[in-house]
Amino acid sequence: MIIIFGLRRLRKSLGSVLLRCANCGMSPLALLRVSTWFALFFIPVIPVSFKHYTVCPNCKRVDEVSKADIDRARAQESAIRSGHAGTAVVVPSQPATLERAVNEWASGAPAPGPAPAPTSSAFTDSPPPVPPAGWYPDPAGGPAQRYWDGARWTEQTTPTPSSP
Helix, strand or coil, X not given: CCCCEEEEEEEEEEEEECCCCCCCCCCCEEEEEEEEEEEECCEEXXXXXXXXXXXXXXXXXXXXXXXXXXXXXXXXXXXXXXXXXXXXXXXXXXXXXXXXXXXXXHHCCCCCCCCCCCCCHHHCCCCCCCCCCEEEECCCCCCEXXXXXXXXXXXXXXXXXXXX
């Protein structure tokens, strides 16, 4: 009697999440869940692990993200949506965004709370790249563009240019 067993990985798209790419600043990012299963005769039987990843649609960077960061981004997204209805909503602190990473790097002081675990040793040797000053999509997810002065987001906004 032959028994075939092993591990099988399944990937499921969970839509998009309001996080910024640490490489290019694009938002929102695609969210994926990769689950590893013990398989018997090529049929997944017992779950072994679940990991979440964000994928940038612009630069194709893949980063592992914690469930807490996903929950925080989802809460921020719902707060932004309900905030447009005129209700006051408290947005959870420390969103995992490019703005936080850049401001943390520029100040030289780590933000309070646990530091995210690096996904690769290549990213621990140097600080995250600082995007040049310019107009970028609003980090709050609004329809306008916001000006990044090279150190922080300003209050200046402009309508997003329409494509020809």
